Amino acid sequence: MLTLAETKLHLRVDHGAEDAAITAMIAAAEASVREYLNAEALPDQPPVRAACLLLVGTLYVCRETVDSAAMVEGKLFERLLAPYRLMSV
Template identity: 40%
Template sequence: MATVTLAEAKNYLRVDSTTEDDLITKLIGSATTTVENVLRQPLSAFDPLPDDIHIAILYTIAYLYEYRETADFDSMIKFLRAILAPYRKEEF
């Protein structure tokens, strides 16, 4: 289930070039997995996917793209936990 398309991510990042398509595609996968880990449940559990979760995925893609060399993952995870709190399962 693709929650964010390559075209949508590129538009969000304001990237016109095709030279970074592979990187952005990998970031989409990483962001989706990261958000699922924070939620403690698969994205397929939501139908339809809430806008807050969709925006969290886009934010994560942008953060990883912008700070690909120096990303502070602890800070990113704390932010995601805060904005995704209403959707998180209490336990696995």
């Protein structure tokens, strides 16, 4: 869903030294959003893209901190994804 180019623009990274790390962060963020949505695939919608970029940004900035808090939290994240979340019965 997210491209490396758009993610680097979001992160304000203009070099290629961290491309592999950013690509791994994209995969982790997308997997986390898929899990949160209970979806097989991510809807290609602007709010879903924004939520993925938020997570990549958090992973990029906080990559050296250890935190026991869940990666998926926050009102903005929930608000962006709520319309796309599949609830099980």
